[in-house]
């Protein structure tokens with residue numbers, strides 16, 4: 001379909017998947033994009049882990065019990081779900097459908113396995129891989145964040161090495177350089193802007 005901009009209509013909203021290793025800065029970049037007033041709808045995913053200090057139910061995640069999450073799986077309420085470091089994470093279908101109907105660009109923040117699943121379900125989505133400039137920098141970030149034990153950090157770094165190899169499955173890579181969050185946010189914004197100007201834009205049907 002030709003870009004609706006050519007007929008004076010609003011651009012087609014995009015389904016954007018932002019992924020990358022744990023600790024690379026996905027949440028930080030998305031928060032910065034919100035602070036800078038970039039317009040998008042962030043899909044709040046369901047999560048069976050306990051809330052961290054400062055996290056808000058319905059804003060960061062829908063925090064649910066393991067039993068409730070397993071019910072969501074059984075009742076086919078999730079577009080995608082994964083066991084991420086021992087806890088369930090999943091995308092409620094109704095959240096995505098409601099968000100896509102809003103006409104705004106919709107952003108999913110999920111792990112790399114989840115991105116591969118969405119690629120199978122919605123190959124026309126826009127896939128952006130957020131990468132650290134090195135594994136040492138990733139270690140530093142995870143250590144400073146203080147939300148995982150030393151053993152858990154080593155496990156996440158081992159997984160990260162494999163996840164970095166998956167970057168080839170994505171459309172774009174953005175490096176979240178140390179103390180350059182605004183640059184990463186701006187690059188994601190630029191990618192989204194350019195994609196909206198394609199003569200033949202991506203069209204996702206779910």
Ligand SMILES: Nc1ncnc2c1ncn2[C@@H]1O[C@H](COP(=O)(O)OP(=O)(O)OP(=O)(O)O)[C@@H](O)[C@H]1O
Nearest residue numbers: 022023024025026027028141145177178179180181
């Ligand atoms: N560009 C940056 N420079 C320095 N520190 C950063 C940068 N981006 C993020 N951080 C810090 O790195 C840590 C990890 O960031 P964040 O929690 O956003 O990562 P994440 O990818 O969402 O992690 P997870 O997948 O585990 O949820 C946080 O303490 C955050 O403040």
Ligand SMILES: Nc1nc2c(ncn2[C@@H]2O[C@H](COP(=O)(O)O)[C@@H](O)[C@H]2O)c(=O)[nH]1
Nearest residue numbers: 022045081082084089090091109110111114
């Ligand atoms: N496959 C999915 N991954 C998800 C989803 N929601 C979040 N995530 C990813 O989980 C990890 C760990 O998150 P944390 O908040 O416990 O540190 C992170 O990489 C998220 O991107 C989802 O619905 N599906």
